Each structure stands twice: as structure tokens, then as C-alpha cells.
Amino acid sequence: MLLRRFSDWPGYGLSSPFDEIDRIRREMDRLSAGLGRGVFSQPRAGVFPLMNITDRGDAYVVRAELPGMKADEIEISITRDTLALSGERKIAAESKNAKYHRKEREAGKFSRIVTLPGEISTETVEATCADGILTVVLTKSEKAKPKQISIKSE
Amino acid sequence: MSQEESRGLQAKEKAEVTGPTEQTRAGLVFTPEVDIFETEKDITLLADMPGVKADQLTIDLRDNILTLDGEVxxxxxxxxxxxxxxxxTGKYYRQFNLSELIDQSKIDAELKDGVLRLTLPKAEETKPRKIEVKAS
Incomplete structure (x- = not known):
């Protein structure tokens, strides 16, 4: 891999040596970001809740961390290729004479939509909330499912 | 509805542990977000630990150091x-230094939907007393 990089090195024809330094710096940034973040190569949407989406073959699995919330408090709606989540995280008020040392947990409303990489079946959606993690299993539509193509030998 | 409730939630990444405690096992370690408040009778700690099951959570209190350790x-x-x-995803770890004396026998911990609620009753002798100031 390294050799290949060197072979198409655009070392000549640059207008200034700083271009090359810039390029190396960008490449270093990219590499170091890759090291620290693993598969975090996608830009993040910056919308609550943060989601992880995986492909299970027959379905897409969407997960989000929503501690303290129950499945029926989260509104889930789907279209052919999108999933929308909305709800409100509430933190119950404590007794009036409670004096706070820390208050880091946050309450509030949220509403988010994501586009899935393929079409999903709108009939079967399975959503569960366990230990503060919401899991939504979206079955792929027949069209989007990977098909095994068997090759016949004569 | 209060101001607090109507506000929209902001997406943010979990904070990784950067404290002095060295970890001996591979994997990410995060700092759970907590609310800590006290009343005259007890100190209550609420911690968001999504993904932690009750049997994977260790709560330890010794020498006034409270340690939360949740495996995911x-x-x-x-x-x-x-x-x-x-x-x-990764485990959660956080330590607290408690300045009050806690009645160890009455500590109550409940983990529900990824939120820990820990009630630490204050020991009798540390409960605040009203001090009367006499005018001379």
C-alpha cells in the first residue's frame, strides 16, 4: 500500500513546497483520526440521539442510547428508506430541598431522521428498549436483500 | 413546563475516562453523566449508564471513595x-470522593433502563443540626 502511494506521489509540478507540506499534514490528520476513532469515518450529523447502524444481511439494525426511556415513549416512523425517531427525555424533579452537587444529565425533546442505505419493508418493524438502549430492526425490502446467485456448471 | 424540559437535546459524544486510574484491560472506558444531590437525610446519585445490566455493575464504597464500574x-x-x-460502546467508570459519613448498611441501588439511582443515607452524627445563636 505504501509503495503504491509513493508511485503516484505528485512530487513534481507543484507550485510551492508548502502545497506538499499541506498535503502531508492533511494525510496525517486523516490517518490519526482513523487511529483514534476506528470506524468513525463518516461525518456525524450532530443530531440527538447518536445512532449506530449495522447491516445484518436481511435487515438494518439501528441502535441509540436513550437512558431512562421506555419504548412507548419514543415515536418511531418509517418510510421506504428513512427512519424517524422523536420523543422527549424527562428527568423527574426531585424534592424541593434537594441541593445539587452535580447536574450533568440532560432532559429535552429530540427529533431525528436518517436515510437508510437501502429500501426497507414498511410492514415489519421491531423496536425494543432494554437497559437504556433502543434497538430498531428494519427488515430490508425484497429488492434490497442480497440474493445468492447460483452458477450452474454444465 | 419548565425551561429545562422544553429545550431540545444536543447530540454529544460520551466522555472518555482521562483520570489517573490506569486500566489493565483493553477497551474503551467512559465517564457516565451523573446528577448528585443531597437532602438532610441522604445523598442521591443518578448515573446514565446505557447498556449496563444490574449484574454487570459494581458499586464500591470504602474510605469515602465511591466507585462505579459498569461493564457493557x-x-x-x-x-x-x-x-x-x-x-x-465500552465500560463506564467513575469515582467520587464523599465528604459525608454514609450509613453503609442502608445504601440502596436501583438500575432501571440504563439509569442508576443510588441512595446513600447519611450517618446519624453527620446530619446537620440547627445551631441556635443566643443573643447575649
């Missing part, structure tokens, strides 16, 4: 391939 198993099955990841 990766929720993804082997046959799942990442499409995109916005949050990372």
Missing part, C-alpha cells in the same frame, strides 16, 4: 456489519 457487552451480533457509527 457489545450489543452487535457477529453477523452485523457496520454501516455507520456515531457513538462508541
Amino acid at each position: 457487552k457489545s450489543p452487535e451480533a457477529d453477523n452485523e456489519v457496520d454501516i455507520f457509527r456515531e457513538y462508541r
Whole structure:
């Protein structure tokens, strides 16, 4: 891999040596970001809740961390290729004479939509909330499912 | 409805532990977000620890140091391939220094939907007393 990089090195024809330094710096940034973040190569949407989406073959699995919330408090709606989540995280008020040392947990409303990489079946959606993690299993539509193509030998 | 409730939630990444405690096992360690408040009778700690099951959570209190240690198993099955990841999973770890004396026998911990509620009753002798100031 390294050799290949060197072979198409655009070392000549640059207008200034700083271009090359810039390029190396960008490449270093990219590499170091890759090291620290693993598969975090996608830009993040910056919308609550943060989601992880995986492909299970027959379905897409969407997960989000929503501690303290129950499945029926989260509104889930789907279209052919999108999933929308909305709800409100509430933190119950404590007794009036409670004096706070820390208050880091946050309450509030949220509403988010994501586009899935393929079409999903709108009939079967399975959503569960366990230990503060919401899991939504979206079955792929027949069209989007990977098909095994068997090759016949004569 | 108060101001607090109507506000929209902001997406933010979990904070990784950067404290002085060295970890001996591989894997990410996060600082759970907590609320801590006290009343005259007790100190209550609420911690968001999504993914932690009750039997994977260790709460330890000794020498006024309270330690929360929650293990999280990766929720993804082997046959799942990442499409995109916005949050990372790993264990939770956080220590607190309690200045009050706690009645160890009456500590109550409840973990529900990924939120820990820990009630630490103050020991009798530390409960605040009203001090009367006499005018001479």
C-alpha cells in the first residue's frame, strides 16, 4: 500500500513546497483520526440521539442510547428508506430541598431522521428498549436483500 | 413546563475516562453523566449508564471513595456489519470522593433502563443540626 502511494506521489509540478507540506499534514490528520476513532469515518450529523447502524444481511439494525426511556415513549416512523425517531427525555424533579452537587444529565425533546442505505419493508418493524438502549430492526425490502446467485456448471 | 424540559437535546459524544486510574484491560472506558444531590437525610446519585445490566455493575464504597464500574457487552451480533457509527460502546467508570459519613448498611441501588439511582443515607452524627445563636 505504501509503495503504491509513493508511485503516484505528485512530487513534481507543484507550485510551492508548502502545497506538499499541506498535503502531508492533511494525510496525517486523516490517518490519526482513523487511529483514534476506528470506524468513525463518516461525518456525524450532530443530531440527538447518536445512532449506530449495522447491516445484518436481511435487515438494518439501528441502535441509540436513550437512558431512562421506555419504548412507548419514543415515536418511531418509517418510510421506504428513512427512519424517524422523536420523543422527549424527562428527568423527574426531585424534592424541593434537594441541593445539587452535580447536574450533568440532560432532559429535552429530540427529533431525528436518517436515510437508510437501502429500501426497507414498511410492514415489519421491531423496536425494543432494554437497559437504556433502543434497538430498531428494519427488515430490508425484497429488492434490497442480497440474493445468492447460483452458477450452474454444465 | 419548565425551561429545562422544553429545550431540545444536543447530540454529544460520551466522555472518555482521562483520570489517573490506569486500566489493565483493553477497551474503551467512559465517564457516565451523573446528577448528585443531597437532602438532610441522604445523598442521591443518578448515573446514565446505557447498556449496563444490574449484574454487570459494581458499586464500591470504602474510605469515602465511591466507585462505579459498569461493564457493557457489545450489543452487535457477529453477523452485523457496520454501516455507520456515531457513538462508541465500552465500560463506564467513575469515582467520587464523599465528604459525608454514609450509613453503609442502608445504601440502596436501583438500575432501571440504563439509569442508576443510588441512595446513600447519611450517618446519624453527620446530619446537620440547627445551631441556635443566643443573643447575649
